[in-house]
Amino acid sequence: MGKTFDLSGKVALVTGGNGGIGLGMAEAMAEAGASIAIWGTNADKNAAAVEKLRAHGVEAEGFVCNVADRADVEAKMAATLDRFGRVDGCFANAGVSGRGARSFLDIEPEEWRRVLSVNLDGVYHTYQAVLRHMVARAEAGDPGGRLACVSSLASVSGAARNEHYAASKGALNAMTYALAVEFARYGVTANAILPGWIETEMTEQTFSNDKFKQAAGSRIPVRRWGAPADFGGIAVYLMSDASAYHTGQLLQIDGGYWRF
Numbered sequence: 227m228g229k230t231f232d233l234s235g236k237v238a239l240v241t242g243g244n245g246g247i248g249l250g251m252a253e254a255m256a257e258a259g260a261s262i263a264i265w266g267t268n269a270d271k272n273a274a275a276v277e278k279l280r281a282h283g284v285e286a287e288g289f290v291c292n293v294a295d296r297a298d299v300e301a302k303m304a305a306t307l308d309r310f311g312r313v314d315g316c317f318a319n320a321g322v323s324g325r326g327a328r329s330f331l332d333i334e335p336e337e338w339r340r341v342l343s344v345n346l347d348g349v350y351h352t353y354q355a356v357l358r359h360m361v362a363r364a365e366a367g368d369p370g371g372r373l374a375c376v377s378s379l380a381s382v383s384g385a386a387r388n389e390h391y392a393a394s395k396g397a398l399n400a401m402t403y404a405l406a407v408e409f410a411r412y413g414v415t416a417n418a419i420l421p422g423w424i425e426t427e428m429t430e431q432t433f434s435n436d437k438f439k440q441a442a443g444s445r446i447p448v449r450r451w452g453a454p455a456d457f458g459g460i461a462v463y464l465m466s467d468a469s470a471y472h473t474g475q476l477l478q479i480d481g482g483y484w485r486f
Contacts, residue, residue, distance in 0.1 A: 245266075254462050267292055322344045357373075
């Protein structure tokens, strides 16, 4: 990839990095030379992902972490720094979907809180822990850092029967704008990635619906569904020095779906 996108010496933290989009980003960054810390709730999946990443000849470690639990996040941030010494970029990808399509009128408070506690609060906890480290490093003469959360097209479209998920992702967009402004003085950038229709374990139930696949698929200009590997390039770019002046944006990776 050349020196522009050479991530050697950099450490990336990917939450929810043991599968799907998170692992797609992690693998590309590992291939570009970055060391990778994965936070995920499943120890076996973490171990399998770490094995894949180490095959690229880089350092990688998995940590069992529930990002909705603030104490757990703070403990795993300390463990990550103990293992790697620094974190140069944080890809806040961990998230959950709504349980089944249901009217907004039928979403119970418990279900609302479950989705927001991971998708929104989890990013808040993670970013706060990471930013404390990045700011301290900048004040010691080593500025720079990358924040990238995985939002969704649901944050900018009318996601009927999925209002809790849409609300959680829309809030990430607003938080991204604010963080980009506040932490630019430390050399930290903040952007949000908005996936379109991507085939992952989390969307397996949706993609099992043939009617949906035909209706939505016909609206994707590139004429295929997205895959985790489609997020590798944007991750490498955002992690690299090439993106130092690129901040405060919503980056749609959707095969042209939103424009069509």
